[in-house]
Amino acid sequence: MCGIVAAAAQRDVAPLLIAGLKALEYRGYDSAGLAVLEAGAIRRVRAKGKVREMESLYLAQPFPGGTGIAHTRWATHGAPSEANAHPHIAGRVALVHNGIIENYASLRSDLQTRGHVFTSETDTEVMAALIEEQIQKGQSLREAVLATVRSLEGAYAIAVISRDEPGRVVGARRGAPLLIGVGIGEHFLGSDAQALIQITNKIVYLDEDDVADITRDSMQIFGLDGQPVVRAVHESELSADAVERGEYRHYMQKEIFEQPRAVADTLEARIGPHGVLPNIFGVDGEALLQRVRGLHIIACGTSYHAGLVAKYWIEEYARLPVSVEVASEYRYREAVVPDDTLFIAISQSGETADTLAAMRESRRRGYLGTLAICNVPESSVVREADLKLMTRAGPEIGVASTKAFTTQLTALALLALQLAHQRGLDHARYIELCTQLQHLPRAIENALKLEPQIIELAAHLIHRQHALFLGRGAQYPVALEGSLKLKEISYIHAEAYPAGELKHGPLALVDEDMPVIAVAPNGPLLDKLKSNLQEVRARGGELLVFADSAAHLEDNIAHGAILRIDGGGDFIAPAVFTVPLQLLAYHVAVLRGTDVDQPRNLAKSVTVE
Template sequence: MCGIVGYVGDKECAEILLSGLRRLEYRGYDSAGIAIQTSEGIRVARAEGKLSNLDKVWRNEPFDGTIGIGHTRWATHGSPVERNAHPHRAGRVVLAHNGIIENYSALKEELIKAGCEFRSATDTEVVAHLINQALEEVGDLHQATQRALGQIEGSYALVVMDTEDHETLVVARNASPMVLGRSGGAAFAASDIPAVLEHTRDFIFLEDGDTAVIRRAETRIFDASGEEVKRDVKHINWDPISAEKQGYKHFMLKEIFEQPARIVDTLRGRILLDRADVDLSEVELDAEWLAQVQKLTLIACGTSYYAALVGKYMIESIARVPVEVDLASEFRYRTPIVTENTLCVAISQSGETADTLAAMKLARGLGAKGLAICNVIESTMARETDGVLYTHAGPEIGVASTKAFTTQLAALGLLAVWLGRRRGTLDAEQAAVHLDALRTVPTAMEEILTDLEPYAEIAREFGQAHSFLYLGRGILYPIALEGALKLKEISYIHAEGYAAGEMKHGPIALIDEEMPVVVLAPRNGVYDKTLSNLEEVKAREGKIIAIGADDDNELRRLADIFIPMPEVAEVIQPLVASVAVQLIAYYIADFKGTDVDQPRNLAKSVTVE
């Protein structure tokens, strides 16, 4: 999320920075800015909206110099307006930041008491003030940055300038990517390789906790303990388009692999392990009212609707409150039973889905409170509800949703625990179990992503099939629906998702030796029932693709192709299994040669009825 580029050298750098930001705009496009050391001091140009707006601002009043930084933003704290755009300034310090500062509220209170004035609503400005405070004491930008970072909790990629130093950039990284490059007498810093690939092919990848001082003549790197270290230089042969995809063949595949990190971003700062609770202070719904809620209504479209179905299982089992799930396009054209004791939760990646917006408006008009789960800050849905729970998926370029879907599931898991604690239906011990389970999701996802051969085998074996059947039970039934949708979206193969127990009530007539059947069968409360359904498929010579525990020899015996899945708590199995069904769809679509990132007839955000 967000993009950074920095330059120090012997050339005027405004066009270098703007060009670098253009190559990073896929990482964020809410606002953008550049800051450059000029003969008249540091000058800053910023604009809300897409990068073209910044380009116009700068060309109306151009300025230039040989050292500068740029940023394109995906908003997390503060609305996407010019005053919240980066770079931010405090005293002598100007900086750009990617990531999330978890303890920014407490730090901001202390800084205000110390006399600091804030011009933005971002967490980033806190870092600028901390570094400026330290700089006044130590006089060295690198030392000041190191001191300030010692007070920060969270993730960051930083590039920092001092108005009184025309030769130095200081860079820092923790849980957000940052690369350095050199070419002749120039040095570069960027959050992604594409920003500066036209200038150099040799890169240093900073590690968590590293800081660096970059000047025209040298680059010095220091580890988390402050010791100077050497990091390997890696030569990159990617072309610019491949570089935007970080070497992945398609954006969709890149976004599938980003999911562990995006789940971390969605959970970070919200899980309070010491209190066995969840911090959703941004939701702003009255605790007394929540205790009286009689029903939740979840409304959504497409993939978000399947997230809502998983959310029903999570919320009812964890928070013990009744949940209805509706397709937004159906909800708005019937006479739903909604009262002042109903919480209506609208789920949308963009926050602009027309049917979901209309359904939410209807529910609130009938007296319900509204909560949005979405990925875009200051979207229409976020502004027109009583509370908002943001996912932190970052920009999703592939039209078929992947990381936006799984971050919605993570957000719904947090919401379930949060509701349970506030309604008194979930004690601390139970809450701790669920929160510990959520924290294991990124590692489990990474485990699935280590072995891709089963998916390539599925594509070779079944890439020319005319139809697929996906089966799941319980909390995994919605993932069967989502798996079938993904396959339809990007491979154009007909697929149906079914509750496994319903197979014998009709779909079993379709099964023969040419029908691939994907079965979600990890060990859980309905494992034995699912295995019985699998035997029914086997008896009719259906081709079985089974997803289950690595050591499940019985499942391996029944399967034609087996996909191992790490054993995790039942409540988070949908998040982990989602990666597998996404990869099945991706590998089949790639095998067929369809347009994976922009499948025919589909749009990323459906803003019409």
């Protein structure tokens, strides 16, 4: 969501802060700002809109300084505006903040009774005022931050500077990510390693309730009790090149075409000619999986759709019951947890607030253990899970997830195969499924070759306001994902249904103005789907059918088109059929002229409820 960059350095930091914010633009935001300490004063610039608009204001009247903080904001408390943009200043203190402070209203009221006047609607300004009060009592900046965060309820990652302590930045985190970048004669804070990768690849990941105190020459970390703690320094595997767009028009297009490599990387050293390799879930993973008698999968958005596909796979091949739930709902009800149930958290970033909170809640509910399916090795979800399986998608910049989804499916397919093998799936069938999975990168490559035809299909949708997606079996979650992609980036309202539900309500919507997009892989449900498609034709609806090349469907249909795809087999078909739906959404959005990589109102990593 929001982005934080902060620096204590021997050089002017404003250009570094602006570059860091630009690297975080993919996360989604509505305003930006920075503050720098200059000659004992805090200089600040803020703007509603993009980082470049704030940068223009800064360049019109630049100010030097070796200590600074910067931020991109995604509105929670208060509308997008310059007044609500970060950093917020209270007296001698400036502060930036990611997260939501749940008890801010009572804290704000107490501050007002003590004479504090607020200039914004945000919960962030409350923290700045509290820290300023502590400093007025004679505390150092670090002591003031520690005293303040002890009074906070909710989630936060903050970076704070004080005009009384030039050369120092203090940060703290709870429920939102924050890390330290270690340089030579300089240190940095960031909400994401990508903000710092052009400066340093040496990263320290802060734990819950850590408070970091950085200067040019030192780095100290303290617990909430004020006692020093030690956190390891990691060398990030990210590279600046990995987040460049290259020859592609948008990051989303680049990431769609990176899927064969990302899936191959996720499979590497995890599956061979004789099946899934040992210990891919860790040394103790196989023993724990042997004890599993049920699974609860918890996720949000695209990751939730991946979990729905996995439910079909695991129940069919491993014969284990699977429940899939949206994380924000799971947290607020008392789910029944049968004995020996494995909790699975799926998250691209590993910092999704609802998913992380659900995993922490699972500790109370008595699960057999927790498994994280994630793309970020040092994320909170991964560090707190008992077992983990990384998706190896690499950086995903586009807000609408693409390669994260297919690599999540790949990781979940490995889990399904491992469970199925342990539970006695016929060996010949097991090897057949493993072979299909090994061929998935090539099958996705073949699906990507359909882009020219999909561009033609996209032209049929650009003036539509609604679309209906249909799928059956494991392709129903694929239809859900296809509809999500279309609405996310083209702003066309779209819904997805199991095709068999068409006559139970959605058929009332079908007419010549309602395009119906159907996923039709070859398999036992194909004839059922044909009947559903006939129901659409009879109402004059326009059909766009993505059909398996082995499926027996007529080549020409009235009021629509069929696009043939080699699904690669029943097991991997959900991942393969996802790709043309991604391309369709992308090209519709391009033709409609929307901001594909940063769609309105959305954020990449949702680190608040």
